[in-house]
Amino acid sequence: MQNDLDTKFELLRMNAEHFAYDLGKSVIIKPKASIWIIFMPIFFVFYAQKLQKYKKDIQDFARGYQFTKTLALGAAREEKITGEPAEIFFADPPKEVGTPEIWEVVRAVQREEVDILRRHYLKLMDKDGETHADLVRAAYTTAGAYRSFLNRLHKAEEAVNEAVLTHLQTTPEARATTKAIEKRAEEMRLQEMDTIFS
Template sequence: MTDALTLTHKRDLILADEKRFAAQVSNRVIDKPRLDVWMILIPVFFIFYFWQLKRYAKGRKTFAANFLITRQRALDEALRSAENGNDPDIEALVQASDIPEKTRHGYRPWVTLLVAHYRDLILAHGSSYPELVKSTYKTRTNYLLFLNRLNQVERDFDAALKPHLEKTTDDVNGIIKLMEESVISLRRQLAETIFP
């Protein structure tokens, strides 16, 4: 039972880092309203600014929560798999998603890679997220190779999802491009922090 608690604690460390990462991505993707000096002079615009600011804060929280859905499911499956010593049930994760059927071919490789990554981290030695990554990947080069693979499967899934989003979202290409660029940049910074 002690081992299960240790695995759960590692899962919690990974989840905390994913939440931090989601917040950073949302900060880059969602535009914060600007307060111009003239807004202070006209009360109705000042009130409008605070309404926009509140909407921005709520939008960031919603974005981060949605950004984490698949990651948290994959992390929970990785924990179950590590605790039981069984292979992860990738198909159950794919079926649990509410994505269009035609995008599942791009979703499955992403989920598979996430679960394998999380499982490796959960089974690694360490008491912090950076220690788990170092224990798993050993060098910055190995970690960057993994991140490049992760970036690619995410781009493939985004490409499969894009036609379905174009029906409901304005400037879907710009949003996806900004998200992808933000994720790549933040992951590279993380790798440089973990492997200085």
């Protein structure tokens, strides 16, 4: 039983990681190689540095994007092991960003997102399957049922983003970037849904 749970946990963790990484690759602009690299190889050094930064930015983005997903997956796993709902603990926010009151607002909507994801992961962990797609098909049975979950998740993520945009990252650039990320994440999830249920 524990091995089965560990296998499913790892499968779901890897799927979430791949999704976050692929999302990062699709929203972070990759530096383009210059024709000058051919004529002046020293420019390759600058390009290589930019490429390294790009890769690090994707990894940082993926880690940040997965924050609530990781909490939810861990909580679902703990609940499956103990039979009791897991308590969700958020790390202390950086003191230089926001106030405790602002972070309480953000954490409240993050808790809602984590709860939606926790229930989703529990549902998947209750099913049998060799792949993420197998688990989703077994848990939701129809594209419409899965789409309903995706809509709830999208609304929860929007609520978290809106809290952050309202209280912490208030620039127009932050809002535009966040909306682009939300749009791309939704597109990717719908593509995945179509693949799973085709």
